[in-house]
Amino acid sequence: MPELLDETRPGYGLRRHVLGPWETLAQSVSAIAPTATPAMTIPLVFALAGNATWLVYLTATTALVLVGLVIGCFGRRSASPGSLFSYVSQSLPPWVAGIAGWALLLAYIATASSVAAGFFNFANVLLHAALGLSAPPVLLMTVAVVLAGFMAWRDIKLSAEMMLWMEGASVTCIVLILAVVAYRHGLHLDWPQLHLAGATGSGFRLGLVLALFSFVGFESATALGEEAREPLRTIPRAVLQCAIGCGAFFILCIYAEVLGYRDMGQPLDQAAAPLHVLAVHAKVGLLGTLVDIGAMISMFACVLACITAASRVLMLMSHHGLAHRALSRTHAKNETPHWAVLVTALATLVPAVVLALRGVSADNIYGWMGSLATYGFITVYALVCIALPVHLGRQQKRGKDKLTPGIVVLSAAGVLAMLLALAGTLYPVPAAPYNWLPYLYLGYLLLGLGWQTLKGSGLRAQSSGG
Template identity: 40%
Template sequence: MSELRKDSLSFVETLGQSVANVSPTLTPALAVAVVAGMAGTASWLVYIAATIALLIVGLNVGKLAKRIPAAGSFFVYVSRSLGPSYGLLSGWSMLAAYLFTAMALTIATSLFIKTLLTTLQIAAAPPSIIIYLAVSGLALWFAFRDIRLSSRVGLTLEAISVAIILIVSVSALAHVGFAPDVKQFSLEGADLGKSLQAIVFAIFSYVGFESAASLGKEARDPQRVIPKAIQWTALSAGLFFVFTTYVITQGFQDDATKLGASGAPLGDILAGQSAWIIALVYFGAAISSFACALASINAFGRTLFSLGRYQILHRSLGLAHQKHKTPHVAVTIGAVVNFVLVALLSGNSEVDTFGWYGTIASYGFIVVYFLVSIAAPVYLKKTGELTTRDTVIGAVGATLMALSLVGSLYPPPPYPYNLLPYGFLVYMLLGVAWFYVLKARAPHTLLGIENDLEEAAAAAGSPATAVAAE
């Protein structure tokens, strides 16, 4: 059976997977409108809180990544720490998280392309469904061929787009003489309850920062490189989000209602500037969101690959391409499902569907980040390495994720966001039901996970029980 290409990615290429999956440009170009519509002048503070929370989660992920390098990492991490039932739950949740992120970013790419064409006064924008097909098809081509190519393309596109946004942001500050925004620093008009709700969507700005961990068998020196890539991504993205959110909120004269209704926040604060400057910004945003969709499909594919290797899902999902050494079946399914699901709701406002898909993705990540924060100290206790510091970091990470989830439920958000948590719950219950089906029909599969038979099988050289999470 062919395997993924081992030890092939440098630190920069591994970093490229996480950075591309975060898509830093997405926040100032679009996502900030959703956060600011809830948090208003407290939006920059919401991003500080989210940065701290995810840096702590990143520490927990890093502890496991140092010890368990594997594709489909979170499924494997949680399985080895908390058992196969929680492992399956995390893997199921992560599939939704990466898929809905890809869907949200496919829609964002369409929005940015249309804004770009409108700015250039090109009226003949292609239909949304054609853009969705192009994004899904091109992402599949890159993901199918080579993870190194995907990572390099993603990091390069993100570097270009971030540089463009930073130049524009500094120019916007210069336009107001770098005068401080007193309303933001005093949190004038901010609502605490709505700000807590905004943290859930703010977390969506970072989701995927941990996806370098899905390259556990493809990165060189993964025990060192992966934790480093995760922390660098969370910190640098957080600083970028706080800065650009402050600039954009100031550009809207702290009008949260107006900013929350904007489908092109950067374009709106640049009104009156050269059309080519605005076009350059949204060109950067479009390539950034495509890079994130690609990275999400790569991460989705590796999670699905791992579930296939363990035979929790059909074993064909665990196949690697003979020539390209990529999980070609898994990434193909990811790209096809991505296109089908975004096409189904193509008649709705793209700003709305972006918010819906992004929120559902956030729930998936929050569940996994919660489980990993518990799994890290449990695993370290099993190996005899647990310290008080590890316990505290795990407890704080789990608590912050739990509070983020509670804050999204109470006070109840407006329709249809009030229904999304229950839709996600139904999805998770389907995963629980599948666990019990496996337990009844194939108990050896769960036992194999629990006892880490993938390592025993590799040592024994037995192909019949090869369940290595490569």
């Protein structure tokens, strides 16, 4: 039997064992924001990969399932509010664990900034359709982040339940539209998609990078730790269910969207609101409006999920001496990391507001911040895959666990998948400003490591027990 390194302990001050399996799953699903993918990301991938888009997403799903299995191996042995940072700190040197912490924190915050811009985009679409008005982007993004921050500060159970209902309603509307589209086209196979007509290798590779962004955050249930009931069971299950379930949902959306647009004379990648257009064409325009509402709600749920996860990562980093001690404190009544929530909410809002004030469009904010977040997630996913065999090898020497060849192969496959994804973001060199994002990301990591060096060996002292 493997040793159960359950790190949950009252010293964190979080509300223990309050979230059930569905609420735990809602954290990961909301961080992905599944409604955003068919509404915004799939058309972008289709512009690159064409009829191979479904295969791109199948490949991305497979890669993330591999990472999910590795995370599950850790999750069955350890539960901590620090998410993947905790897993890496158990096994790898302190400076590597520091990289994991800073990368994961950036990943969640940049994702939240990205989808805050998406919230503003869909909110203005709805305001214009209903009232013929539009609101300033700074106002809408501030409302989204402040409200999400308040919910994350107030009550984790309330936040999880809200995320569950919001995502459930959004996905239901999309499924109804896709069902109507499939019904109107009859039961037949779309051979151009199945034959990958017109697809190219370079388009497939570049599309794969964007597809991976559709999944980032699928592991965020691991940030809940002691707040989930039976965390060593429910958290690994939620991570894997999220990767497989969302992957299947995305592939079905792709198939129906590409099929639906084939007879409309309008390319999918040029549609501003593809699901709304499909709904109008299928004579169920009301569902299209509901999907736009669902997309806006899904964006908000993602902001909430990312602030929730980031605040817990920051809280544990503070416990390890990587951040100010005040960020390790929890609210006496709400039992949430209130100072960490405040800091992560501000860090989410500032870049989105600055870019909006400089006239950057919602689509560009979404793309720039999302791409920056992807670097953080790729880094952490790869480090977790490296950490697992190292951790189990040490435990095997102590007679407490066993490192099997299957684990080694699984971890190696996960690392390879992430390296290939990283290569796809770097070559061929993308256009500005995307070509500057890797340097910005590396500069951020160097600042984090510099801060860690100034703080001394606090992380080393607290991470050596794994």
